[in-house]
Structure formats: structure tokens, C-alpha cells
Amino acid sequence: EAGVAQSPRYKIIEKRQSVAFWCNPISGHATLYWYQQILGQGPKLLIQFQNNGVVDDSQLPKDRFSAERLKGVDSTLKIQPAKLEDSAVYLCASRSAWDRGPEQYFGPGTRLTVT
Amino acid sequence: GNSVTQMEGPVTLSEEAFLTINCTYTATGYPSLFWYVQYPGEGLQLLLKATKADDKGSNKGFEATYRKETTSFHLEKGSVQVSDSAVYFCALRKNAGGTSYGKLTFGQGTILTVHP
Numbered sequence: 048e049a050g051v052a053q054s055p056r057y058k059i060i061e062k063r064q065s066v067a068f069w070c071n072p073i074s075g076h077a078t079l080y081w082y083q084q085i086l087g088q089g090p091k092l093l094i095q096f097q098n099n100g101v102v103d104d105s106q107l108p109k110d111r112f113s114a115e116r117l118k119g120v121d122s123t124l125k126i127q128p129a130k131l132e133d134s135a136v137y138l139c140a141s142r143s144a145w146d147r148g149p150e151q152y153f154g155p156g157t158r159l160t161v162t
Numbered sequence: 163g164n165s166v167t168q169m170e171g172p173v174t175l176s177e178e179a180f181l182t183i184n185c186t187y188t189a190t191g192y193p194s195l196f197w198y199v200q201y202p203g204e205g206l207q208l209l210l211k212a213t214k215a216d217d218k219g220s221n222k223g224f225e226a227t228y229r230k231e232t233t234s235f236h237l238e239k240g241s242v243q244v245s246d247s248a249v250y251f252c253a254l255r256k257n258a259g260g261t262s263y264g265k266l267t268f269g270q271g272t273i274l275t276v277h278p
Contacts, residue, residue: 089251089268142264153206
């Protein structure tokens with residue numbers, strides 16, 4: 048079974064530029080999560096999708112961050128414009144709706160550096 | 163709200179030493195508890211879990227017991243190896259229903275380095 052795929056793996060941009068990250072979850076997984084992991088901290092949930100609907104975006108900075116999950120499969124996370132404090136690793140995770148167990152599967156992450 | 167506190171790191175040990183990484187939590191209700199590991203250059207992997215009080219999770223020689231009375235879930239291993247060098251995260255997940263089911267709350271992580 049293929050795991051969660053993310054791209055790009057690394058991205059360097061200047062502040063005020065825009066950037067987008069892509070995530071392809073495990074096939075059949077209805078729930079998708081985007082986490083932000085700042086260096087030295089644990090991951091923090093930004094947004095959670097159930098199929099293509101948002102169920103939790105309470106910690107998403109909506110003035111600059113946006114996310115979508117068209118057709119309930121792939122997802123993109125966008126930052127526009129980026130700030131220095133957005134430098135972090137952005138993790139995507141997915142979980143099966145049919146498995147009520149606790150398993151979330153994480154992708155390798157995208158490391159963003161804002162200069 | 164829910165929160166997880168891990169012991170300060172980094173932790174540096176010699177091979178075959180005993181490992182303890184402390185984790186305490188604050189949560190309403192009865193959360194599930196997890197340890198995730200992040201090896202260099204890789205994504206987070208579930209190491210072990212416990213879903214109710216007094217449960218012991220174990221995997222790859224690591225163990226952790228869900229202690230409700232002390233709100234703790236300390237990670238232990240009797241004899242560490244160089245290959246255990248990684249960042250370890252304690253996390254909790256609320257078990258009540260609702261739209262945020264499945265959301266994980268993580269601790270800040272503990273860097274473990276094991277020397278030969």
C-alpha cells in the first residue's frame with residue numbers, strides 16, 4: 048500500500064511570495080489533515096477534511112492560508128503572502144473513515160524556508 | 163483545552179542504556195495516548211498507543227503505560243540502540259465524538275541521540 052505522498056519536499060521563498068503544497072493521501076482514506084511543525088515544536092493541526100468538506104480549521108490563519116480538497120482525494124495548502132514565521136515543515140496525514148481506530152498515517156512533509 | 167508536555171531534551175545516551183522520556187497530559191474525558199517517532203528525513207510514524215487507563219502499549223522494545231491517576235504516559239526502553247536515534251513525540255486524541263474526532267495534540271518532541 049502506497050503511503051501519503053507530498054510535494055515538493057523542500058521550498059525556499061522570499062517573504063510576501065506565494066507557495067502551494069500538494070498532498071495525495073492513502074487510497075480510500077476519507078479524512079485528511081494538514082499540520083504545521085515549527086522547528087523545536089510538535090505538529091499543530093491547521094485543517095482537517097472529511098471527504099471534501101472542512102470539519103476543523105480553527106487554527107488556520109485564514110488571512111493568508113487556504114486549503115482545498117477537491118473531489119475528496121488530493122489536497123493543496125496555499126500560503127499567500129508568506130511571512131518569516133511560516134518557516135516550518137508542513138505535514139499531511141490521512142485516516143480511513145471506516146477504521147475508527149486511532150491510526151493516522153503521515154507523509155514525509157514539505158520543509159518551507161521563508162527568507 | 164487539551165495539552166501534552168514532554169521532558170526537555172535533547173537526551174544523549176550510550177548504546178544499551180535505559181531510556182525514559184516523560185510525558186504528561188491535560189485533557190477532558192478519556193483520551194487515547196500515543197508515541198510517534200520521527201527518524202531523520204522521514205515522516206512521523208506511530209510507535210505505540212494506549213486507548214484506556216492502565217493499558218500498556220509496546221513496540222520494538224519500547225513501552226508506555228497509560229496512568230490516569232498521574233496523567234502520564236512515559237516512554238521506556240531497557241536497552242537503546244544507535245538506530246533509535248530520532249525525535250519522539252507524545253500525543254493525545256480526544257475520544258469523544260464530534261467534528262474534531264481524530265485530531266492529535268502533540269507535545270514539543272524530545273530529541274534522542276544514542277552513541278555507540
